[in-house]
Amino acid sequence: MGLLTKAAFAASFVLALPAVQAVSAQELLRGLDMTSPRMTEAEMSREEVVATLNSARGGKTADLSRKSLNGLDLSSLNFDGANLTAAYLNGTNFYGASLQGAKLDQSWALKADFTDANLAGASLFQAQMMDATFNRSNLSGARLAGNFSRASMVGADMSGADLSADMRNQSMGLMRGILNSADLSGANLSKTNLSRVAAEFTNFTGANLQEANLMRMEAGGANFNGADVEGANFELTELFSANLSGMKGEPVNLDKATGLNRAFRD
Numbered sequence: 637m638g639l640l641t642k643a644a645f646a647a648s649f650v651l652a653l654p655a656v657q658a659v660s661a662q663e664l665l666r667g668l669d670m671t672s673p674r675m676t677e678a679e680m681s682r683e684e685v686v687a688t689l690n691s692a693r694g695g696k697t698a699d700l701s702r703k704s705l706n707g708l709d710l711s712s713l714n715f716d717g718a719n720l721t722a723a724y725l726n727g728t729n730f731y732g733a734s735l736q737g738a739k740l741d742q743s744w745a746l747k748a749d750f751t752d753a754n755l756a757g758a759s760l761f762q763a764q765m766m767d768a769t770f771n772r773s774n775l776s777g778a779r780l781a782g783n784f785s786r787a788s789m790v791g792a793d794m795s796g797a798d799l800s801a802d803m804r805n806q807s808m809g810l811m812r813g814i815l816n817s818a819d820l821s822g823a824n825l826s827k828t829n830l831s832r833v834a835a836e837f838t839n840f841t842g843a844n845l846q847e848a849n850l851m852r853m854e855a856g857g858a859n860f861n862g863a864d865v866e867g868a869n870f871e872l873t874e875l876f877s878a879n880l881s882g883m884k885g886e887p888v889n890l891d892k893a894t895g896l897n898r899a900f901r902d
Contacts, residue, residue, distance in 0.1 A: 673704070674704050674724060675704075675706065675724055675726060675744065676706055676707075676726065677704060677706055677707070678704055678705050678706050678707055678708050679703060679704045679705075680703060680704075680705060680708075681708075682708055682709055682710060685700070685705065685708065685710060685713070686713065688700060689713060689714060689715065689718065692718070697717055697718065697719055698715065698717070698718040698719065699718075699719045700715075700718060700719060700720050700723055701719045701720060701721040701722055701723060702721070702722045702723060702724075703720075703723050703724070704723075704724040705723060705724065705725055705728055706724050706725065706726045706727055706728060707726070707727045707728060708728050708729070709729045710728060710729060710730055710733060711729050711730065711731040711732055711733060712731070712732045712733055713730075713733050713734075714733070714734045715730075715733060715734060715735040715738050716734050716735065716736045716737060716738065717736070717737045717738060718735070718738045718739070719738075719739050720735075720738060720739060720740045720743055721739050721740070721741050721742060721743065722741070722742045722743060723740070723743045723744075724743070724744050725740075725743055725744060725745040725748050726744055726745060726746045726747065726748065727746070727747050727748060728745065728748045728749070729748075729749045730748060730749060730750045730753045731749055731750075731751050731752060731753065732751070732752045732753060733750070733753045733754075734753070734754045735750075735753060735754060735755045735758050736754055736755070736756050736757055736758065737756075737757045737758060738755065738758045738759075739758070739759050740758060740759065740760045740763050741759055741760065741761040741762055741763060742761070742762045742763065743760070743763045743764070744763075744764045745763065745764065745765050745768050746764060746765070746766050746767055746768065747766075747767045747768060747769075748765070748768045748769070749768070749769045750768060750769060750770045750773050751769050751770070751771045751772060751773065752771070752772050752773060753770070753773045753774070754773070754774045755773060755774060755775050755778055756774045756775070756776045756777055756778065757776075757777045757778060758775070758778045758779075759778070759779045760778060760779065760780050760781070760782045761779055761781050761782065761802075761811070762781065762782055762811060763782030763783070764782065764783050765782050765783060765784045765787055766783055766784070766785045766786060766787070767785075767786050767787065768784065768787045768788075769787070769788045770784075770787060770788065770789040770792050771788055771789065771790045771791060771792065772790070772791045772792060773789070773792050773793070774792075774793045775789075775792055775793060775794045775797050776793050776794065776795045776796055776797060776824075777795075777796045777797060778794075778797045778798070779797075779798050780794070780797050780798065780799045780813050781798070781799060781800070781801070781802055781811050781812050781813050782813065782814070783814040784813065784814060784815050784818050785814055785815070785816045785817060785818065786816070786817045786818060787815070787818045787819070788818070788819045789818055789819060789820045789823055790819055790820070790821050790822055790823065791821075791822045791823060792820070792823045792824070793823070793824045794820075794823055794824060794825050794828050795824045795825065795826045795827060795828060795844075796826075796827050796828060797825075797828050797829070798828075798829045799812065799813025799815070799828065799829060799830050799833045800812065800813070800829040800830065800831040800832060800833065800849070801831065801832035801833075812832050812833055812834065813830070813833045813834070814833070814834045815833060815834065815835040815838045816834055816835065816836045816837060816838065817836070817837045817838065818835075818838050818839070819838075819839045820838060820839060820840050820843050821839050821840070821841040821842055821843065822841070822842045822843060823840075823843045823844070824843070824844045825840075825843055825844060825845050825848050826844050826845070826846040826847060826848065827846070827847045827848060828845075828848045828849070829848075829849045830848055830849060830850050830853050831849050831850070831851045831852055831853065832851070832852045832853065832854075833850075833853045833854070834853075834854045835853055835854060835855045835858055836854055836855065836856045836857055836858065837856075837857040837858060837859075838855065838858045838859070839858070839859050840858060840859060840860045840863045841859050841860075841861050841862055841863065842861075842862045842863060843860075843863045843864070844863075844864050845860075845863050845864060845865045845868045846864055846865070846866045846867055846868065846885065847866070847867040847868060848865075848868045848869070849868075849869050850868055850869055850870050850871075850873045851869050851870075851871045851872060851873065852871075852872045852873065852874075853873045853874070854874045855873055855874055855875055855878050856874055856875070856876040856877055856878060856895065857876070857877045857878060858875075858878045858879070859878070859879045860878060860879060860880050860883050861879050861880075861881050861882045861883075862882045862883070862884065863882075863883055863884070864883075864884045864885050865883050865884065865885050865886075865887040866884070866885025866886055866887070867885070867886070867887070867888060868885075868887045868888065869887075869888045869889055870887050870888065870889050870890045870892065870893045871888070871889035871892045871893070872892060872893065872894060873893045873894070874893070874894050874895055875893045875894065875895045875896055875898075875899040876894075876895035876898050876899070877895075877898060877899065877900070878895070878899045878900070879899070879900045880899050880900060880901045880902075881900055881901060881902045882902065
């Protein structure tokens with residue numbers, strides 16, 4: 637995958653701004669030049685990244701925090717436990733890479749490709765992952781209180797992941813998972829914590845939501861057609877204009893959801 641041109645990246649970023657965010661796009665972009673080399677270029681080569689990863693063996697942590705790795709082909713590499721905090725990964729290719737337990741908090745990974753990657757137990761708190769691809773990726777047990785608006789997460793394993801809001805410190809806004817207009821069709825969300833998550837117009841078609849916590853999730857316009865909701869908690873979930881037709885299993889507290897009378901049902 638080649639480097640994004642500055643013009644192309646700037647244009648694509650405008651389209652990547654979500655309609656609803658925990659922290660507004662204006663707040664994030666204030667004083668930030670999206671066409672700068674920091675956001676569009678790479679300061680290291682794949683070979684240099686590999687050398688950094690190799691030098692961290694024997695219990696050491698590979699430190700790639702704040703590095704600009706935009707547009708690099710880092711497919712199939714082992715980033716297990718690596719520190720990628722606040723790294724710039726826009727358009728980067730992580731296809732088939734292993735990032736188990738890696739720390740990607742506050743990273744920028746717009747349109748990055750994590751297809752078939754293993755991010756089990758990884759931390760993506762406040763990560764900006766708009767329009768990224770996570771098809772068939774392993775995100776089980778991960779902390780995903782980041783922005784995944786319009787991300788493609790088809791067939792991803794998100795079982796036991798935590799996308800819930802961080803209620804401890806809201807001085808910078810409500811930090812939570814954002815899945816607005818994302819595609820989670822066929823994804824495994826069993827026992828996933830989606831409390832207070834923004835999931836408007838999200839596609840949950842055929843997803844496994846068994847025993848998931850959807851309490852207070854904003855799911856207006858979301859599509860749950862064919863989703864398995866056995867034991868899923870819908871207490872105070874916002875379901876205005878949501879498609880609930882064809883849902884399987886017995887959910888919990890569906891009668892306590894808001895906007896249920898304006899949802900589409902069988």
